[in-house]
Amino acid sequence: MEIKAIRGFNDILPDEIGKWQFAEETAREVFEGFGFSEIRIPILERTELFSRGIGEATDIVEKEMYTFVDRSGNSLTLRPEATASIARAYLEHQLYTFDPVAKLYCIGPMFRYERPQKGRYRQFYQIDAEVFGVENPVVDAEVIIMLIHFLKRVGFENLELQINTLGDQTCWPKYREELKRFLTSKSFQLCEDCQRRLQTNPLRIFDCKVETCQEAITNAPKVSDFICSECQKHFDLVKKYLETAGLQYILNPRMVRGLDYYTRTAFEVVSYQLGSQNAVAGGGRYDNLFQEIGGLEIPGIGFAIGMERLVSLLPRDKEFISYPHLFVAALGQEPSKEAYRIVNQLHLEGIRAELDYEGKSLKSQMRRADKLKARYVLILGEDELKRGKAALRNMETKSQEEISINNIFTVLKDKVKELKGKNRH
RNA sequence: GUGAGUGUAGCUCAGUUGGAUAGAGCACUGGGUUGUGGCCCCAGUGGUCGAGGGUUCGAGUCCCUUCACUCACCCCA
Numbered sequence: 001m002e003i004k005a006i007r008g009f010n011d012i013l014p015d016e017i018g019k020w021q022f023a024e025e026t027a028r029e030v031f032e033g034f035g036f037s038e039i040r041i042p043i044l045e046r047t048e049l050f051s052r053g054i055g056e057a058t059d060i061v062e063k064e065m066y067t068f069v070d071r072s073g074n075s076l077t078l079r080p081e082a083t084a085s086i087a088r089a090y091l092e093h094q095l096y097t098f099d100p101v102a103k104l105y106c107i108g109p110m111f112r113y114e115r116p117q118k119g120r121y122r123q124f125y126q127i128d129a130e131v132f133g134v135e136n137p138v139v140d141a142e143v144i145i146m147l148i149h150f151l152k153r154v155g156f157e158n159l160e161l162q163i164n165t166l167g168d169q170t171c172w173p174k175y176r177e178e179l180k181r182f183l184t185s186k187s188f189q190l191c192e193d194c195q196r197r198l199q200t201n202p203l204r205i206f207d208c209k210v211e212t213c214q215e216a217i218t219n220a221p222k223v224s225d226f227i228c229s230e231c232q233k234h235f236d237l238v239k240k241y242l243e244t245a246g247l248q249y250i251l252n253p254r255m256v257r258g259l260d261y262y263t264r265t266a267f268e269v270v271s272y273q274l275g276s277q278n279a280v281a282g283g284g285r286y287d288n289l290f291q292e293i294g295g296l297e298i299p300g301i302g303f304a305i306g307m308e309r310l311v312s313l314l315p316r317d318k319e320f321i322s323y324p325h326l327f328v329a330a331l332g333q334e335p336s337k338e339a340y341r342i343v344n345q346l347h348l349e350g351i352r353a354e355l356d357y358e359g360k361s362l363k364s365q366m367r368r369a370d371k372l373k374a375r376y377v378l379i380l381g382e383d384e385l386k387r388g389k390a391a392l393r394n395m396e397t398k399s400q401e402e403i404s405i406n407n408i409f410t411v412l413k414d415k416v417k418e419l420k421g422k423n424r425h
Numbered sequence: 426g427u428g429a430g431u432g433u434a435g436c437u438c439a440g441u442u443g444g445a446u447a448g449a450g451c452a453c454u455g456g457g458u459u460g461u462g463g464c465c466c467c468a469g470u471g472g473u474c475g476a477g478g479g480u481u482c483g484a485g486u487c488c489c490u491u492c493a494c495u496c497a498c499c500c501c502a
Contacts, residue, residue: 004493059500063426081502110502115426117496126502193499204500258501268502275496282502306502331460362460370462381460395462 008114008122010308018322019314020125023154023307024107027127030150034142036103036129041085043109047075053084053293055260057200064112066122078111081259082128083286083302084293090132091294100133119277119309127310129283130302132290137234140265140285140301141241147281147303148247151269156313159280162252163242163267165235167227169288172263175226176202186216206254223253231264238265257282261289265301274309281305325416327369328355328378331362335380342378342408349409351416370395375419378408 005011012020028038051061066078079085086104089095095102106128113122129146131139144161151159166172179202183190187198191210198205206217227235242249249267257266266284274280283303290298326346330339339355346353354372356365362379369377379391384402392411393400403411 007493064500112501114500115498116494117498120501124502128502196499201500276498277501279502304502309502329461361455363458363462364455366460366462368462374462377462379461391461393461398462400461 006122008116010121010123016311019311020307023310023314024127026153027105027107027150027305030146030153031105031129034103034146036105036146039086039089039104039106040108041079041082041089041106043079043111044076045079045085045088047077049084049088049293050077050080053087053261053289054081058258058260060112060258064114066111066113080112081110081304082106082108082126083130083261083289083300083304086128086130087132087289087293087298087300090298091290091296096133096298102132103130104132105129117277118275119306119312121308125307127305127307128302130300132298132300134301135287135299137237137265138241140234140238141245143283143301143303144238144242144267145245145247147269147283147305150305151280154310154314156271156280159269159271161247161249161267161269162255163238163249163265164252164255165223165227165231165238165264166257166262166266166284167223167231168263171226171228171231175221175223178221178226179203182220183216189213189216201256203254203256234264257284259286261286261292263287267303271309271313273313277309279306280309280313322352323373323375324352324354324369325374325419326351326353326376326378326412327365327372327374328353328380329362329365329369330356330380332382335382335385338385338405339378339380342380342405345409346412349413351412376412376415 032038047065047067050065054060056062060080065080067075070076086106090102090104107125109123109125111123114120116122129143131143144163148161167175180198183198183202183205187195189212190198190205191208191213194205194208194210194213197208205213206220208214239249252268255266255268262284264285264287266282268282269280270278271280272278281303283301285299285301287297287299289300290296328339328343330336336359343353343355354369354374356368360368366377375395377393377395379393381391384390385405388405389402390405390408391400392403
């Protein structure tokens with residue numbers, strides 16, 4: 001094969017798709033139960049939307065965007081995340097005139113030009129949820145509760161919820177400056193990476209594994225001493241609402257966000273089974289995003305779930321795969337015609353039926369029926385057909401009965417109903 | 426962008442200090458049963474040994490270059 005998918009772009013094959021569908025269906029059900037509506041947004045936007053919304057100095061904008069100039073000379077970018085686009089749509093269609101509060105969710109692919117590794121790809125899927133127009137910390141909690149509830153519904157009871165507050169425009173920069181000043185005085189102790197982090201993102205130095213760096217930060221100023229009273233109050237309420245909802249969380253004062261628009265509440269759900277990229281979902285409040293892209297002061301909060309990471313934690317289970325209800329094995333010309341007629345009819349009735357397309361021996365048709373895990377096989381031979389009969393074999397019990405072809409639809413409908421009663425499919 | 430590891434059949438992998446037609450298991454196709462699946466037995470299909478160059482009488486094996494994949498760093502979902 002000469003032409004292969006490009007780096008970091010993956011095919012999701014049929015044997016895996018059940019897990020994806022399950023995750024998406026569950027998200028729709030849960031989110032709509034919380035009053036969210038789906039929104040679908042374009043995959044391409046004007047580059048400006050992201051450079052302004054996410055922030056010029058962020059890694060995403062500086063080096064990770066798929067950006068190109070189209071035939072009319074506009075700079076366009078494949079969306080690296082959904083929030084900015086959803087906010088743009090909200091402004092563009094003035095959804096706030098209908099209701100200042102908007103609860104929206106979106107499922108689809110995002111694109112970032114990074115070196116792929118476990119849990120990180122150039123095209124990756126996110127399930128995104130956003131609430132616009134509410135400053136009250138109740139929604140911070142509501143959104144987190146919805147996320148955790150969703151994760152429980154797909155089967156994860158014990159993922160770790162980490163929360164932090166990033167402060168806002170008034171208190172966060174102060175802390176940043178103070179930390180920078182402190183660390184600059186210790187810069188001789190810092191490793192090469194941290195020398196650079198000192199300029200770009202000093203908080204990251206907390207995460208450095210180099211021993212001398214760890215020593216350097218032992219007496220560093222703490223975020224909590226700099227958070228202003230308004231932000232502190234907001235955060236305290238978020239924590240209280242989470243507690244009254246019975247949610248366990250871990251305070252992670254080192255948690256940072258890579259996107260400029262985040263303020264106040266930030267949260268992540270992590271799994272230690274994921275490898276280095278361990279965040280299944282992440283999000284937070286962004287009360288400045290709208291000003292950046294549209295000039296209106298509209299608060300927002302939301303999260304994104306990484307679908308690849310989520311799906312990789314789901315058990316590789318056959319229950320997601322749908323098997324044929326019936327395989328029709330035909331022997332000879334007339335029976336083949338009859339099989340074709342029957343299968344077409346069954347498809348119209350919503351019964352999953354398969355047949356042999358290559359005129360193979362019964363043995364090989366049986367093998368295929370078995371391989372496809374068909375529940376029943378209908379065997380059509382010349383003699384039986386002349387009598388208007390066919391053999392219906394239950395592949396699990398091996399019991400076989402002769403039924404008349406006229407009754408096939410009613411007999412099968414009952415059998416399929418039984419099958420559906422037993423499990424999802 | 427940086428670092429490390431790995432490239433032999435569709436998949437998982439053997440392949441000796443360089444030696445003759447490159448192997449196994451699984452999968453696939455057919456047969457053993459003129460019309461009955463899984464287990465078993467037999468046979469068959471399938472490889473430019475990632476690509477290019479070099480050393481050598483001889484390269485899957487050694488050297489160089491290059492590409493791809495994987496993991497990690499950076500950063501994030």
